[in-house]
Amino acid sequence: MQHSIIDAEPYGKFHRKLFFLSAGGPFLDGYILSIIGVAIGGASRDLGLTATQEGLVGASALVGVLLGGLVFGWVTDRIGRQLMYTIDLIALVLSSALCVFVDDAWWLIVLRVIAGIAVGADYPIATSLLAEWLPADRRGRTMGALVAAWFVGAATAYLVGYVVASVAGDEPWRWVLASGALPGIVILLARLGTPESPRWLLRHGRRDDAREAIKTAFGRYPTDAELDVLAAQEPPTKSRLSRVFTGGYLKRTLFAGGFWLCQVAPAFAIITFYPVVLGEYGFSDGNSALLWSAAVTLVTMAGCLPCIRLVESWGRRPVIIWTFVASAVPLAVLGFFPALPAVLAIIMFSVNALAQGGGNILQWIYPTELFPTDIRASAVGVASAISRIGAAGGTYLLPVSLEHLGLGPTMLIGAGIAVAGTVICVLWAPETRGRSLHDTASTGAATASAPSRV
Template sequence: MSSSIIDDQPYGRFHRKLFFLSAGGPFLDGYILSVIGVAITGATRELGLTSLAEGLVGAAALVGVLVGGFVFGWVTDRVGRQVMYTIDLIALVAASALSLFVTEAWQLVLLRFIAGVAVGADYPIATSLLAEWLPVHRRGRTMGALVAAWFVGASASYAVGYLVAAAGGEDLWNWVLASAAVPGLIILLARIGTPESPRWLLRHDRPQDAAEAIRTAFGRYPTEQELARLAETEPAKNSRLSDVFTGGYLRRTLFVGGFWFCQVAPAFAIWTFYPVILGAYGFEAGDTALLWSMVVSLVTLAGCVPCIRWVETYGRRPVIIWTFVGVSASMAALGSFPGMAAALAILLFVVNALAQGGGNILQWIYPTELFPTDIRASAVGVASAISRVGAAAGTYLLPVGLEAIGLGPTMLVGAGLSVIGTAMCVAWAPETKGQALHESAAVPPQSEVRAS
């Protein structure tokens, strides 16, 4: 494995700070997408929302994430990671704070859409910047840990919603939505001064700026030899968004977008309608729905923890395959025996949540490792956009499926999607553990020769 000053650098204070700042995006995503479930009842009563308007409010942020990831991934590859690293959060903070002044349904839909665009934009921005600064021996576990921040954000939104509801009731729904501006502003201010990715700078033929960025991060300038060695792995190149869909990268785009789709389509549907689904299995959630949703998020978070280490010890490929197997098996059991005891159903949902959490950590490892610097943010944006199509479809179709075909068949459809994801990973998932970023992104890499 060829190395560089970035790969040889010990994991230190700069990396830890950059991780926490980058994790702010997933945290806010989990918070913003989950907090609407807390606020929607009060908003519906005060604004007189119709069922159509409720659907638009619920879907607006998801659609925004799709648009933000697709558009601003490409923009980030053109103008740089650092400048976009703060602009997107300015929009998020503003949209969240303005929720305090909403008086009509269209205003709420628009603000939710803008907040979603900002979160979607942050996916390719923050993940690309972090991946391009990480040493090879810590890249997998650190990128995987970003996903855990999503569940921390979701749990935080349920906790805030529960406390606000206990203090002032549903009338404070706009304060619940506006609360996202507080962590958003903190993260925004902390991100100011973050150095640009030297890999991106070298791709744009700016070696002096790359040397300055390295000095800011590591406290010293690189030697001529160190900068030359890094430049060899990141030759100056201008690419187009279409490169994500051509040549050897097309299969990778289908892979990362496909497995992400198969993960989130059933997962978002279940997370959104947990009280309804559990009620169908005979479990009465009652007034504790918010607390139960928080518990589910924490269980899913617990599933992330061991896999964050396993992607470095056992590898990316076995982790994603076996977690898909766990999701497929648990959903197949739930679908095959819809009349099972509530306690057994809860146990299977716990298994499902643990497996989902473990597999989700690959959502930002593979897209950042399988594409080169000049199209990395674009690829992450495209993959996240594809995933949000799955999330929106799953969330919309689950209640339709429960009414049209019943509980068991609906769960079996989710199991079928997970089986497709399993097959996709068996066929296409490469092993990138221990590879330098430019090696895992090369086409065709040795890692895609599947072990027999």
């Protein structure tokens, strides 16, 4: 098949800018979901939170992410990527800023849900827009690199918490939560003027608008022949959410949501309550726990880096399978030996973090590659929503599990979830490296690609 103008265009200035703008969403997600672990101590004291309420506060943003992805993925497929690309950040900025006025637990929970909805909406919006502009030979590594931005955001949250706690203790926890509004405003303003996806425009019969979008991005108008090739790949189609759950796409939806759930259920729970979990190993000094939390989060980001390359050279399938295996083993060690010395516990958490970081890059590669343009954002939203069921459940149950079951059984539950993820990927993970977005999204095409080692 002849390459489209998008696949033929070399990766350049426009792609790099769009990547950084799209990475703003994962950065804010990591920041907002992790900053609650910094603020929970002060909030619990001032608002008199019970263990159950602490779990609800920690999980509330994840519930919002579930709702945001599920609803606004479909909306994005209907009204376009570019408009939603800015609207969702307005909601995020407002919900973060209003945390300054929180005076009871339910008010805090509601604002965290709204912030989560905005973050959840950004997942399908930003990933679909970026994937639809990327050439095939750079799509895997660029989409995978988005995940690294999440960990940068999480580490930044812990470092901000450390600085604030060192200067003022946990008294200004409301301002710590509200601090997410500042990077949100910067990213919102930078996103203004981003061109719409020409693939989406062609799916909606807007050929002239697609031509203008390509001119804005690449500095030249496409020829009629170039636009014809792209239009042939993106025929006008009405977006129907039901397609995500029918035919060959149902299995892909279950795969994408299933492996994502198994990755984030233990990861979000541990990351959200890193200071609490590390406290079980003797890091009773809150500031020390925050620094270790930032360090382990940066280790997770470091795990992304080699796998960003490996998904193109080794393949998507072996990377996701072996990173699940590598994340299960240290959690099992922590579960069977909960009395490990603090240094050894940190090593185990770091090994788990490296593996988690490597596997997590597939979260925004597979869902964008396995579905066509008319339902791509919907599918990413649904997969994200499925994953957040596990993430919200894990985050809500972790403090409860620590209180009632203890540290060892809690870590063994995390290891069991990682084993389940391994099984899902062995059975269902396709290999999509090296193929055009049109090919990987065609039912049945994604499994027949360059051979991999698994």
